Amino acid sequence: MSEIYSRKVTCQNCKLADLCLPFGLQQTEVAELSTIVKERRPLQLDDLLYWQGDNCQSLYAIKSGSFRSFITNADGEEQTIGFYLPGEVMGLDSLQHGRFTCSAMALETATVCEVPLSNLNPLCAKIPRLQNQFMRIMGKEIASDHDKILLLGHRSAKERLATFLLMLSQRYAALGFSSTVFNLTMSRLHIANFLGLTIETVSRQLSYLSQLGVITVKQRGIQINNLDLLKTIVNACPAHCTADVWAAS
Amino acid sequence: MSEIYSRKVTCQNCKLADLCLPFGLQQTEVAELSTIVKERRPLQLDDLLYWQGDNCQSLYAIKSGSFRSFITNADGEEQTIGFYLPGEVMGLDSLQHGRFTCSAMALETATVCEVPLSNLNPLCAKIPRLQNQFMRIMGKEIASDHDKILLLGHRSAKERLATFLLMLSQRYAALGFSSTVFNLTMSRLHIANFLGLTIETVSRQLSYLSQLGVITVKQRGIQINNLDLLKTIVNACPAHCTADVWAAS
């Protein structure tokens, strides 16, 4: 571990560059961006990256590991808003008033690149390509949030689970990982909390998908056996469809 | 009508400036911004401002009226993502790939200011305050979407309706309109579609809130009689609470 962190890590040699702020930039521009990245910070499981209400000085790009963002309501209940994987940028919700509107917690050992806003803004003005990429990242966050709104507003428990797995699959694929075999870094409770379901319902739907043969579940381990069928369930499964209908296809 | 549109409309004399892109800018900067606003376009009920999949050349700031944004799925079903009021900017979801990921339709007679991206980006680089305000607007969109995710994932039908009305109330208040008396510009169907409910449930919950005396409903007309109680329902109403509990407070 220490060997990894002693080696100088820059945006130039980062494998995630194409998903992150450097995408589309020229070599010299990436180098310039790299100079403003303040710190590569390691975190452990359940470490808080930032807390709801904190003053936001920086955005955070995930270099490794995964995070959960959540809002704590007046009763102290945590309500999960989303999950973040490497290459994704966290903290964009704070740009409205300069304060984080949610908290971010590490789901496993993780590292983040801290990008101070006081440096990023001038650099965006100087490098139009960076400005464009930052816009793309914000647009992606908004489009992704719209997908979540669709998911929560218009899908049954079965579809929510299928969609959740498919989204993870696609995000892992974009990272160069397997799209069919991966480990969930979040607990059933976090999944349930995110999908607006109970852990029992999450467990039941996972069992159901497992019985169909679409996936194999072994604790946090997920294997997708039939990606096409999973997509079919995501797109067209009406609330009243039965197991038999889908088993037949 | 023609009289209004013949008069030169600029960002400088726009009453919504403080909610929109000009906020925080100096006089000369507002004037400069105003020159890139291409067109003030009037629309009628059910007119499409843009269509899902269209190439996005411009963002649209609402000057008057209201809009509904929605995604059409493979089966042709419309799924409402959100509602937009004057001073709000539409089209931010398209910044990821340059194409609109949803459609926008006028809920009533409306006018929008078209802001070409090809002009806005260079101007942001030139005017840091505009850059900052644009960031704030995008942050607001993201924070607002997070609120919707919370609403749909963690709230009962009763709370969803109460929250929906409270959010509208606050947005109207920000516009200088009454926060307690307003007309819904969207049908029950659109509300239901947005909240992930059926129109029957929406109607029932409105009746319920009406019986409690919290609101008075007359078709599209809404009057909030007890804003505090409405907020109480929004914040703390567990799924199993009964009418009596709330009537007592």
Place this chain on the structure above:
DNA sequence: CGTACAATTGAGAATCCTCAAGAGCAGTGG
């Protein structure tokens, strides 16, 4: 090996949906 925690499975209850009918309102035409 025992404890603590996470996850699964089952049975009954509550919420919300589906289907159906009726009421209210706007617009049209006689």
Place this chain on the structure above:
DNA sequence: CCACTGCTCTTGAGGATTCTCAATTGTACG
């Protein structure tokens, strides 16, 4: 002015999905 039509909205009854409560199983860790 009134009846008719079409539409939106409301209200009711029964059914389906999901939640709640409870017990069991499985896994990790000391």
